Amino acid sequence: xxxxxxxxxxxxxxxxxxxxxxxxxxxxxxxxxxxxxxxxxxxxxxxxxxxxxxxxxxxxxxxxxxxxxxxxxxxxxxxxxxxxxxxxxxxxxxxxxxxxxxxxxxxxxxxxxxxxxxxxxxxxxxxxxxxxxxxxxxxxxxxxxxxxxxxxxxxxxxxxxxxxxxxxxxxxxxxxxxxxxxxxxxxxxxxxxxxxxxxxxxxxxxxxxxxxxxxxxxxxxxxxxxxxxxxxxxxxxxxxxxxxxxxxxxxxxxxxxxxxxxxxxxxxxxxxxxxxxxxxxxxxxxxxxxxxxxxxxxxxxxxxxxxxxxxxxxxxxxxxxxxxxxxxxxxxxxxx
Amino acid sequence: xxxxxxxxxxxxxxxxxxxxxxxxxxxxxxxxxxxxxxxxxxxxxxxxxxxxxxxxxxxxxxxxxxxxxxxxxxxxxxxxxxxxxxxxxxxxxxxxxxxxxxxxxxxxxxxxxxxxxxxxxxxxxxxxxxxxxxxxxxxxxxxxxxxxx
Numbered sequence: 001x002x003x004x005x006x007x008x009x010x011x012x013x014x015x016x017x018x019x020x021x022x023x024x025x026x027x028x029x030x031x032x033x034x035x036x037x038x039x040x041x042x043x044x045x046x047x048x049x050x051x052x053x054x055x056x057x058x059x060x061x062x063x064x065x066x067x068x069x070x071x072x073x074x075x076x077x078x079x080x081x082x083x084x085x086x087x088x089x090x091x092x093x094x095x096x097x098x099x100x101x102x103x104x105x106x107x108x109x110x111x112x113x114x115x116x117x118x119x120x121x122x123x124x125x126x127x128x129x130x131x132x133x134x135x136x137x138x139x140x141x142x143x144x145x146x147x148x149x150x151x152x153x154x155x156x157x158x159x160x161x162x163x164x165x166x167x168x169x170x171x172x173x174x175x176x177x178x179x180x181x182x183x184x185x186x187x188x189x190x191x192x193x194x195x196x197x198x199x200x201x202x203x204x205x206x207x208x209x210x211x212x213x214x215x216x217x218x219x220x221x222x223x224x225x226x227x228x229x230x231x232x233x234x235x236x237x238x239x240x241x242x243x244x245x246x247x248x249x250x251x252x253x254x255x256x257x258x259x260x261x262x263x264x265x266x267x268x269x270x271x272x273x274x275x276x277x278x279x280x281x282x283x284x285x286x287x288x289x290x291x292x293x294x295x296x297x298x299x300x301x302x303x304x305x306x307x308x309x310x311x312x313x314x315x316x317x318x319x320x321x322x323x324x325x326x327x328x329x330x331x332x333x334x335x336x
Numbered sequence: 337x338x339x340x341x342x343x344x345x346x347x348x349x350x351x352x353x354x355x356x357x358x359x360x361x362x363x364x365x366x367x368x369x370x371x372x373x374x375x376x377x378x379x380x381x382x383x384x385x386x387x388x389x390x391x392x393x394x395x396x397x398x399x400x401x402x403x404x405x406x407x408x409x410x411x412x413x414x415x416x417x418x419x420x421x422x423x424x425x426x427x428x429x430x431x432x433x434x435x436x437x438x439x440x441x442x443x444x445x446x447x448x449x450x451x452x453x454x455x456x457x458x459x460x461x462x463x464x465x466x467x468x469x470x471x472x473x474x475x476x477x478x479x480x481x482x483x484x485x
Contacts, residue, residue, distance in 0.1 A: 013397065053424060087398060089426040141396035162375060163393045171370055171395075215375060215393070222371030223464055230462070333401050 004318055005071065006078050007101070008311030009062075011054040011094030012086025012114045013141065018061045019307035020069035020076075024120075024315025025127055029068035030301070030308035033057050054093040062097070065307075073105055080110040080314030082117065083324070084334025091330035099326050110314040111324040114305075115336045118271040119148060120313035121306075125298040129269070134260045138252065138280075139272030139304075140166035140181070145210045145259050146336065148269075151316035154336050157259050158210025165248060166274045168214040172221050172244050176237045186241045187277050193242030198224060200247040210259050217247055249280050253287050260293055269296045275303045337476060342466050347373060350469065351380020353479050354456075358385065360407075360434040365442030365449055368458030373467055374440045377458065378410060381438065394440075398425060407435035414441045419448050 003022050010017040019030040066073075081098035084091060102109035119135050131151060137144040143160040163171075166183060173182020178189070200220050203213045221244050228235050260268055268288060274280065275297050288295045302309060317323075341347055354364070364381070366374040379391040386405045394400040394412040402408040409430050416422060422445055430437065431450070442449055454473040461468050 085397070087425055088401075089424065089429075139396075159390070160392055161390045162379070164396060167393055167395050175370060219371045222369075226460065227464060332397075332399075333403075 004077050004315060005075050006080050006110070006311045006314050006318065007066070007076050008080040008112070008307040008314055009058075009094040009098050010082045010114070010117070010305060010307040010310045011058065011090050012082045012084070013090060013305060015305040016054045016057045016061050016093075017305065017307035018058070018065035019311045020065060020071060021124075021308060021311030021315065024312050025123055027124055027308050028071065029065045030306055031061050031065040031068065032301075032304075032306050033061055054090055058093060058097050076105060076107060078102075078108045078110050078314065078318055078323075079105070080112050080310050080317075082114045082310050083111040083328060084331035085114055086330075086332060088330055088332045091332065095328065095330055099328070103326055108318070108323040109326065109328065110317050110322065111328055112310045112313045112317070113334055113336055114310075115142060115144065115146075116152060116154075116313045117309035118142070119146065119154075119269070120316070121271050121298045121302040121309035122269045122296055123312045124308055125302055126296055129267070129296060132263075132265055133267035133269055134256065134263060134265045135269045135271065136252065136256045136275075137272045138165045138270065138274035140164055140170060142272060143212050143214070144336070145256060147259070147263050147265075152313070152320070152322070156336050157263075158212065158255065160212040160214060161205075162213050162215040163218060165212070165214055165252065166272070168218045168248065169274065169277075171218055172241075175222060175225055176240060181273075183274060183277065186245055187279065189238045189241035190245045190279060191242075193236065193238030193240070195242040195246035197236065197239035198243040200224075200243055202247050202251050204251060204254070210255055212251065212255070214248065217244065245277070245279050249277070249283050252280060253283050256284065257287050257291060257293070260288075261291060266292070267294045267296065269298075271298055271303055273304050276300050337471050339469050339471075339476075340461075340466060341469060342463075344376070347376055347467075348380045348383070351377050351382075352384040353476060354474070355381045355384025357474060357476075358436050360436065363437045363439065363450060363453040365453050365455045366438065366440045366458065367443045367455070368467075369460060372458040372460060374458060375412075377456070378438050378440065382408060382410070385436070399430065407433065409433075409435050409437045411437065411439040412441060413439060413444050416441075416444055419445050422448060 006021050008019045016033040020028040079098045079102040118137050131148045135146040143165045145158040147155040169183040178185035203216045382391045400410045457470040459468040
């Protein structure tokens with residue numbers, strides 16, 4: 001069978017990224033702007049608003065990505081692009097670029113949902129992974145529990161009603177004086193802290209609900225810090241980090257395990273930046289083993305926003321013939 | 337004007353009252369420390385406007401759009417470092433639409449906020465469950481009784 005080569009573009013938020021993907025499973029190239037430039041400068045991936053200047057970067061990223069793939073224009077079978085959810089201005093840059101390419105090359109344009117991409121990231125990391133399974137998407141902007149029925153077929157079982165989990169991590173980190181993004185610093189500080197030190201609330205919402213709410217715990221941490229300050233008591237940042245993290249992980253783990261058992265799936269996949277949290281990984285693995293469930297995490301480079309995951313999701317749409325016309329519009333509040 | 341709110345219920349009541357006074361092109365600017373209750377007040381205003389979806393935080397996405405039953409743009413400019421970034425994400429285009437705008441952390445981009453905007457400042461008090469609310473650009477005198485000390 002002929003190989004299907006898809007060039008994918010992702011510009012929904014902070015990252016400008018272009019990837020070339022073979023048969024939905026193999027990465028020929030995956031260039032993300034923040035990783036090639038700022039990585040060296042700061043020794044890590046630093047999401048910054050200025051990287052929203054997608055328009056200045058996309059040509060460079062595209063050229064580098066095609067070059068790294070070792071392919072030519074004529075090898076491409078389709079162009080895929082994120083059309084939502086995200087920032088309208090950011091989405092439009094990738095979309096215009098993708099449309100021009102598809103039109104110029106006379107090949108199909110594939111519209112991809114960003115969340116679908118996060119799920120599909122796992123197909124790149126685990127060649128044998130197949131639906132059905134349960135997916136937990138945890139990032140700065142998203143918190144979803146999804147029943148993945150088939151490629152591109154989903155039922156959203158739960159999502160946050162206020163703050164995304166990554167955002168709660170970042171805001172608590174900031175009040176503890178850690179740099180942005182603060183998730184990794186909380187993870188690190190928590191290792192030296194006592195997770196039983198402070199009893200922060202766990203918000204489970206209604207019985208049987210798979211929805212989340214993280215604004216309560218964020219406020220509880222801030223209130224705790226304020227009241228300690230007023231009383232003149234010095235806080236132990238490691239204990240606060242550990243206690244906060246424990247509360248959040250308790251809720252995430254309980255809900256994802258419950259969802260897997262309810263849907264009778266044997267596999268759980270995790271994606272999004274918070275999937276890198278070591279305590280979440282450890283606790284989920286322990287809990288999953290008790291119930292004979294397998295847990296999969298893609299590598300960090302595929303957890304944060306990237307175009308490779310968009311190319312992976314696009315492959316399954318290509319096979320089903322789900323294409324867009326050139327009048328495709330971005331949908332900032334696109335739902336799964 | 338200044339008023340005090342002492343509970344989540346009062347926040348919801350205030351949000352509902354504010355929502356009834358908004359029209360197309362109204363801009364609400366919310367300021368206050370992390371955890372003061374900007375998002376909670378926003379959720380209450382949105383509920384008053386008849387929006388039934390979950391009002392999730394736009395900290396990461398900068399703006400969330402709602403289209404039914406009213407057009408509302410919910411901004412959170414917490415991550416913005418420079419006002420130029422607002423123009424890069426099309427802030428002008430949002431301003432030019434017939435929509436209600438709610439902007440959290442608006443003080444960060446004060447220089448580009450239209451003059452007729454309504455400013456709501458939420459301040460902590462010594463009491464952990466209480467907030468002092470300062471409103472400029474909107475008259476709520478007739479409701480003042482509800483929130484007096």
